[in-house]
Amino acid sequence: MRAGQGKLHSGNKVIQLSNNTDPTDEIAFLSIFNSKDATLYIDIYAVTTDTGNFPGTKIYLYQDYPIGSQETKIFRTEDFPIAESGATHFGGSATDMILYVGTVNADPVAYVYYSVYDAGSPRSISGYVNFTGDSGAGGLQGLVPAPAAGDAAAGKYLDSDGTWTTPPDTNTTYSAFDNDNAGLVPDPGSTGTTTKYLREDGSFQVPPDTNTTYSEATGAAEGLMSIAHHDKLDGIATGAEVNVQSDWNSSSGDNQILNKPTVTAFPSTVSAGNILWKQQKVTISEAQLDAMHTTAITLIAAQGADTIIMCGDALAIIDRDASQAQTLVSDLVIGYNGTTDYNAAILYERRFMYNEGGDRTWSLKADYSGEVSSSMTGAVNVPVTATFTSSGIKAGSLDEVVIYIQYYVIDNS
Numbered sequence: 265m266r267a268g269q270g271k272l273h274s275g276n277k278v279i280q281l282s283n284n285t286d287p288t289d290e291i292a293f294l295s296i297f298n299s300k301d302a303t304l305y306i307d308i309y310a311v312t313t314d315t316g317n318f319p320g321t322k323i324y325l326y327q328d329y330p331i332g333s334q335e336t337k338i339f340r341t342e343d344f345p346i347a348e349s350g351a352t353h354f355g356g357s358a359t360d361m362i363l364y365v366g367t368v369n370a371d372p373v374a375y376v377y378y379s380v381y382d383a384g385s386p387r388s389i390s391g392y393v394n395f396t397g398d399s400g401a402g403g404l405q406g407l408v409p410a411p412a413a414g415d416a417a418a419g420k421y422l423d424s425d426g427t428w429t430t431p432p433d434t435n436t437t438y439s440a441f442d443n444d445n446a447g448l449v450p451d452p453g454s455t456g457t458t459t460k461y462l463r464e465d466g467s468f469q470v471p472p473d474t475n476t477t478y479s480e481a482t483g484a485a486e487g488l489m490s491i492a493h494h495d496k497l498d499g500i501a502t503g504a505e506v507n508v509q510s511d512w513n514s515s516s517g518d519n520q521i522l523n524k525p526t527v528t529a530f531p532s533t534v535s536a537g538n539i540l541w542k543q544q545k546v547t548i549s550e551a552q553l554d555a556m557h558t559t560a561i562t563l564i565a566a567q568g569a570d571t572i573i574m575c576g577d578a579l580a581i582i583d584r585d586a587s588q589a590q591t592l593v594s595d596l597v598i599g600y601n602g603t604t605d606y607n608a609a610i611l612y613e614r615r616f617m618y619n620e621g622g623d624r625t626w627s628l629k630a631d632y633s634g635e636v637s638s639s640m641t642g643a644v645n646v647p648v649t650a651t652f653t654s655s656g657i658k659a660g661s662l663d664e665v666v667i668y669i670q671y672y673v674i675d676n677s
Contacts, residue, residue: 266381272304272374278366279376291363294339295377298331305330305368308339312361323361328368397425442466533571533675541576541672548650548665550585557594557656560602560649563669570677572643573600575610576670578628582617583664590617590661595653598628598669600636601646604653608636611669616652617662644676 270279281291298304308326325344331337365376394409408422415428423429441447443464452460452468460468481487511519530540546563548556564573578598584590597604598611606612611628637643650667 267377267379269378270376272306272365272367272372272376274371277369277372278364280362280364281378282361282363282380284362290341290381291339291344291378292341292381293377293379294343294365295336296331296339296365297336297375298333299373299375300369300371301333302369303330303332304372304374306374307366307368308363309366310361310363331374395426397423440466533567533673535675535677539672541670543668543670546650546667546669548667550660550663553657553662553665554659555656556650557604557652557654560604560651562647562649563598563667564648564671566645566647567673569645570675571645572674572676573646573648573671574674575648576630576672578611578667578669580613580624580626580628581666581668582624582626582662584617584620584623585661585663586622588658588660590620590658592655592658593618594655594657596628597651597653598648599651600643600648602649602651603636604651606653607634609634610636610648617657 266283268281270276272279281294294308296304296306305328306326307324307328309322309324311322313321329337365378367374394407396404403424403426409426409428411420411428418430420428420430439445439447440450443466447466449462450466450468452462460470463469479485479487480490481493505518508518510521512521512524514520528538530538532540534540544564546561548561552559552561564575567573575598580596593615595606596613596616597606597609599605599609603609606614611630613626613628617624648669648671
C-alpha cells in the first residue's frame with residue numbers, strides 16, 4: 265500500500281496518481297478538497313498504450329466533474345468502473361496505464377490525498393511470513409499459507425500448527441455398556457407384547473411381579489387405609505383447612521370473623537363528643553431533678569397545630585435519698601411550655617418533699633383553678649412540662665421520680 269498527496273493550483277493543474285515503476289497500481293482511496301469559493305471542475309483520466317483493449321490513448325473516468333466551494337469529494341476503488349483486461353478495477357502501470365487527476369479551472373486551489381496498492385498481488389502485505397503453531401513457547405502470527413493442489417478435494421483444514429491437515433478419523437467404535445463399563449445401549453431384540461426394562465448389567469428383562477400384599481397402616485408402619493380412617497376422612501367438609509388464623513380486619517375468606525360486635529372508635533383529637541384518654545410515663549433522674557428549676561422536663565410532647573393537651577390526674581412515685589434531706593422550700597409545677605410559676609400550674613404540689621423522711625407515692629389532682637396562660641393561644645401546640653419553683657430542691661435529696669399522667673387532646677381548629 266502506498267499513499268500520497270498533492271495540490272492543484274495555477275502552476276500545477278495535473279497530479280499523477282499511479283506509479284510509473286510499479287507493475288500494476290490500483291486506486292484504493294482518493295479525496296479532493298476544493299478550497300476556492302467557486303466550483304472546481306476535475307478530470308480523472310488514464311493515459312494508456314494498451315490500444316488493443318482501449319480505443320484511444322486517453323481514457324476519461326470522470327470529465328468536468330463538479331466539486332462545490334469548500335466541498336470534499338471522496339472516491340473509492342468501486343468508483344473506478346474501467347478495468348484493464350483480466351483485472352477487477354481500473355489500474356495503471358508503466359507500460360499500460362498511468363492515472364491522473366487534473367482540472368480545467370484557470371486558478372484552482374484544491375488538495376488531493378490518495379492511496380494505491382499493487383493490483384498484481386491484491387492487498388498483499390510485504391515482509392510478513394506464514395504463521396506457525398505453538399512450539400512450547402507460543403506460536404508466531406503471520407499470513408495464512410496457501411493450500412497445495414488437491415487440499416480442498418481432500419477436505420483438509422488449517423491446523424493450529426500452520427499446516428493444511430487431513431481431518432482425523434472420528435468413527436470411534438463403542439461396546440455395549442454393562443454394570444462395569446460405559447457404552448452403547450444394546451439391541452432389545454424381539455419383545456413381543458412384553459414390556460421389558462434395561463437392567464444395570466446391560467440386558468433387557470421382564471419386570472418382576474409387584475403384586476405385594478400390605479397390612480393396615482398403623483402409627484408406626486405404612487400400609488393400607490382402614491374403613492374407620494376412610495369414614496373419618498369422608499366426613500370432613502370439602503375445602504376444610506387446619507389451623508386457620510382468624511383476622512379481625514378480614515371481610516371475606518376462611519379467616520373472616522362473623523357476627524363481630526360494633527366497636528366505637530374514639531378519635532385521637534376532639535372538639536366535642538367522645539374523648540380518647542391516654543397515659544404517659546416519664547422517669548426523671550437525680551441529675552434532672554437537681555436542675556429542674558432551670559431545665560423543664562417534658563411530660564407530654566406538643567401534639568401539633570390547633571391542638572391543646574388537656575391533663576387529668578397524675579401519680580408521682582418518689583425514690584428518696586436516705587443520706588441527704590430535702591430542706592429547700594420548692595413547689596412542683598406541672599403546666600404548659602416550661603412554666604415555673606405556680607400561678608400558671610395545671611397540677612401543683614406545694615413544698616415538694618420538704619423534710620420528708622422516706623420514699624413516697626403522691627397523687628396529684630387536677631383541682632387547681634387559675635390562669636395557665638396570659639393569651640388565648642398560650643396552651644396551643646405546646647408541651648406539658650414539670651418544673652420546680654425558686655431554687656429547686658436540695659441537690660442529691662431525690663434519686664428518682666416516676667410520673668404517670670393522664671391526658672387527652674383537644675382539636676382547637
